[in-house]
Amino acid sequence: xxxxxxxxxxxxxxxxxxxxxxxxxxxxxxxxxxxxxxxxxxxxxxxxxxxxxxxxxxxxxxxxxxxxxxxxxxxxxxxxxxxxxxxxxxxxxxxxxxxxxxxxx
Amino acid sequence: xxxxxxxxxxxxxxxxxxxxxxxxxxxxxxxxxxxxxxxxxxxxxxxxxxxxxxxxxxxxxxxxxxxxxxxxxxxxxxxxxxxxxxxxxxxxxxxxxxxxxxxxxxxxxxxxxxxxxxxxxxxxxxxxxxxxxxxxxxxxxxxxxxxxxxxxxxxxxxxxxxxxxxxxxxxxxxxxxxxxxxxxxxxxxxxxxxxxxxxxxxxxxxxxxxxxxxxxxxxxxxxxxxxxxxxxxxxxxxxxxxxxxxxxxxxxxxxxxxxxxxxxxxxxxxxxxxxxxxxxxxxxxxxxxxxxxxxxxxxxxxxxxxxxxxxxxxxxxxxxxxxxxxxxxxxxxxxxxxxxxxxxxxxxxxxxxxxxxxxxxxxxxxxxxxxxxxxxxxxxxxxxxxxxxxxxxxxxxxxxxxxxxxxxxxxxxxxxxxxxxxxxxxxxxxxxxxxxxxxxxxxxxxxxxxxxxxxxxxxxxxxxxxxxxxxxxxxxxxxxxxxxxxxxxxxxxxxxxxxxxxxxxxxxxxxxxxxxxxxxxxxxxxxxxxxxxxxxxxxxxxxxxxxxxxxxxxxxxxxxxxxxxxxxxxxxxxxxx
Numbered sequence: 001x002x003x004x005x006x007x008x009x010x011x012x013x014x015x016x017x018x019x020x021x022x023x024x025x026x027x028x029x030x031x032x033x034x035x036x037x038x039x040x041x042x043x044x045x046x047x048x049x050x051x052x053x054x055x056x057x058x059x060x061x062x063x064x065x066x067x068x069x070x071x072x073x074x075x076x077x078x079x080x081x082x083x084x085x086x087x088x089x090x091x092x093x094x095x096x097x098x099x100x101x102x103x104x105x
Numbered sequence: 106x107x108x109x110x111x112x113x114x115x116x117x118x119x120x121x122x123x124x125x126x127x128x129x130x131x132x133x134x135x136x137x138x139x140x141x142x143x144x145x146x147x148x149x150x151x152x153x154x155x156x157x158x159x160x161x162x163x164x165x166x167x168x169x170x171x172x173x174x175x176x177x178x179x180x181x182x183x184x185x186x187x188x189x190x191x192x193x194x195x196x197x198x199x200x201x202x203x204x205x206x207x208x209x210x211x212x213x214x215x216x217x218x219x220x221x222x223x224x225x226x227x228x229x230x231x232x233x234x235x236x237x238x239x240x241x242x243x244x245x246x247x248x249x250x251x252x253x254x255x256x257x258x259x260x261x262x263x264x265x266x267x268x269x270x271x272x273x274x275x276x277x278x279x280x281x282x283x284x285x286x287x288x289x290x291x292x293x294x295x296x297x298x299x300x301x302x303x304x305x306x307x308x309x310x311x312x313x314x315x316x317x318x319x320x321x322x323x324x325x326x327x328x329x330x331x332x333x334x335x336x337x338x339x340x341x342x343x344x345x346x347x348x349x350x351x352x353x354x355x356x357x358x359x360x361x362x363x364x365x366x367x368x369x370x371x372x373x374x375x376x377x378x379x380x381x382x383x384x385x386x387x388x389x390x391x392x393x394x395x396x397x398x399x400x401x402x403x404x405x406x407x408x409x410x411x412x413x414x415x416x417x418x419x420x421x422x423x424x425x426x427x428x429x430x431x432x433x434x435x436x437x438x439x440x441x442x443x444x445x446x447x448x449x450x451x452x453x454x455x456x457x458x459x460x461x462x463x464x465x466x467x468x469x470x471x472x473x474x475x476x477x478x479x480x481x482x483x484x485x486x487x488x489x490x491x492x493x494x495x496x497x498x499x500x501x502x503x504x505x506x507x508x509x510x511x512x513x514x515x516x517x518x519x520x521x522x523x524x525x526x527x528x529x530x531x532x533x534x535x536x537x538x539x540x541x542x543x544x545x546x547x548x549x550x551x552x553x554x555x556x557x558x559x560x561x562x563x564x565x566x567x568x569x570x571x572x573x574x575x576x577x578x579x580x581x582x583x584x585x586x587x588x589x590x591x592x593x594x595x596x597x598x599x600x601x602x603x604x605x606x607x608x609x610x611x612x613x614x615x616x617x618x619x620x621x622x623x624x625x626x627x628x629x630x631x632x633x634x635x636x637x638x639x640x641x642x643x644x645x646x647x648x649x650x651x652x653x654x655x656x657x658x659x660x661x662x663x664x665x666x667x668x669x670x671x672x673x674x675x676x677x678x679x680x681x682x
Contacts, residue, residue, distance in 0.1 A: 022217060024214070024216030024217035025216070027214060028214075029211070029212050029213055029214050029216075030217070032211070032212075058217035058221055059216075059217075062220045062221045062222075062223060062224030063224050063225065063228070065217055065218070065220075066199060066221045066225055069200065071200075071201040071218050072201075072203075072215065073213060073215075073216050073217025073218065074213065075217075076210065086206070086207045086208065087209075087210035088208070088210060089210035090210070090211035090212050090213065092211035093209070093210050093211050096209065096210055097208070097210045097211075099208075100208035
């Protein structure tokens with residue numbers, strides 16, 4: 001189990017943005033996605049909102065993807081705030097990703 | 106490598122498909138099923154998975170890219186596959202359907218999915234896996250290079266996993282076999298199955314074709330495919346060989362006179378065609394066969410495309426063929442269906458399953474031409490060839506009728522070549538003569554038996570069917586009234602002849618009697634004369650004696666009446682010893 005939690009220091013009372021990224025080891029798209037998350041949320045926050053990111057490696061937890069209904073890799077899931085949203089792909093399309101996550105840059 | 110030239114077979118348990126592929130799909134390899142929308146790809150793939158789980162106890166995984174898995178599970182209920190039960194331990198459905206709310210945030214791949222599936226396959230002990238609707242995934246990739254990369258990855262994964270994979274892909278192309286998008290997929294796959302759904306003479310029909318089978322032999326022809334209540338069925342190569350068991354047992358045609366013409370009846374397990382114009386009693390002859398079969402206690406199936414069962418039973422009862430009691434006893438099963446409701450192949454498959462469930466030994470299809478008319482000729486021939494071969498293999502005696510219209514009946518029936526497939530061909534026709542129509546029966550052919558080459562008149566009466574000899578006069582066959590007249594003439598002539606003979610006999614008898622009486626009279630006369638003669642002779646002898654006596658007496662008298670008694674001593678006796 002590979003959990004990588006990045007909790008940024010709370011700035012204000014805003015609910016943290018809780019994300020989970022399913023990757024397939026060091027596969028190119030997965031590596032790119034992790035890199036893109038670092039670019040999108042530098043310092044683990046966005047506009048003062050804390051961002052929690054959990055990374056699930058499907059190569060290490062293969063059955064978890066099936067349990068969570070995740071098929072393609074990489075897949076980013078916004079767990080909170082509700083509703084749950086999914087973004088499939090290496091997250092290179094920054095505009096679409098931020099829009100989907102409800103984050104105004 | 107290179108050792109495994111012929112791959113092991115993965116039994117599909119899809120009726121007809123295994124025979125067509127020489128045992129099944131390549132085991133441990135990838136099979137691609139391509140076809141347009143709604144041609145049965147998903148059902149076929151699912152069936153291979155489900156039957157594998159049920160009958161070979163091989164667990165399987167179904168990855169649904171196109172439809173939602175739960176919908177697939179629900180739809181499968183229609184085929185009687187108990188998926189919920191199988192899902193407990195042998196089947197796993199993965200919903201890989203990307204719903205519309207999923208945001209496309211860049212390039213993705215199947216690495217994670219395949220990792221998950223590897224784990225699941227190990228957990229389940231899976232042997233079969235289906236990727237249904239790979240085209241949906243490829244569309245999402247939206248990049249030809251990525252498509253190839255992911256397909257390559259999938260192929261590699263399948264190869265390494267040892268699972269037998271089935272990938273289905275939808276094609277919109279008119280010629281899906283040469284769709285550029287799937288060229289690569291087809292190249293990767295070891296076996297490619299093409300499904301097609303098209304209209305033939307306004308009736309939708311399905312077809313299956315094996316486009317490719319790497320390292321194995323498979324028939325490359327196109328075969329009719331049917332979606333029945335049990336799933337996909339392929340009209341396979343039932344006629345693998347023509348070496349079916351040949352019977353010399355005879356079964357009655359139901360008409361004793363016809364049996365006589367056939368030298369004992371039809372051969373068991375053969376197919377018989379009764380052709381004729383409307384109203385020539387084709388159905389009646391077929392009904393007689395069914396009745397006879399039931400009376401022999403053989404289960405019989407009567408399939409009608411023209412009329413309802415009740416109508417047939419009523420009509421046949423008017424000529425003394427009582428099918429109602431056989432229906433009641435269950436010996437006879439009747440099945441009526443409008444011909445156009447289904448494809449010919451669906452009809453034939455249904456008949457096949459009815460035969461199986463009823464364990465019929467005899468079959469009537471009335472008329473078979475209803476089937477041939479709804480499909481193309483070439484196709485009809487293919488359908489029927491397989492069907493007839495099947496009946497032969499099962500040793501089911503099949504009587505079929507064929508409607509022929511117009512006058513050139515013989516030519517028409519050979520269209521679709523149906524008659525050439527038949528062992529026995531009986532043709533019924535009308536002979537119009539002397540202002541009336543009469544039914545004529547001819548045996549055009551009957552393989553393997555000496556049969557009459559005579560045209561006979563078929564008579565329908567309340568007590569049944571019979572055949573009667575016909576008269577030929579001046580090269581014409583006389584039937585009906587003309588025959589009757591001719592018969593009457595002959596009868597009259599015979600009668601007259603008889604009377605003349607009697608007369609002659611009487612006259613002769615009379616004269617004999619006369620002569621006898623005359624002879625009797627003559628005999629009496631002769632006897633009389635004989636008696637007279639005797640008397641005369643006797644009288645003559647008597648006269649001599651009497652004379653002497655008289656002389657004696659005279660002498661005595663002349664001696665003087667001394668011894669009036671006549672024997673006086675005066676004269677010694679004349680005769681002395």
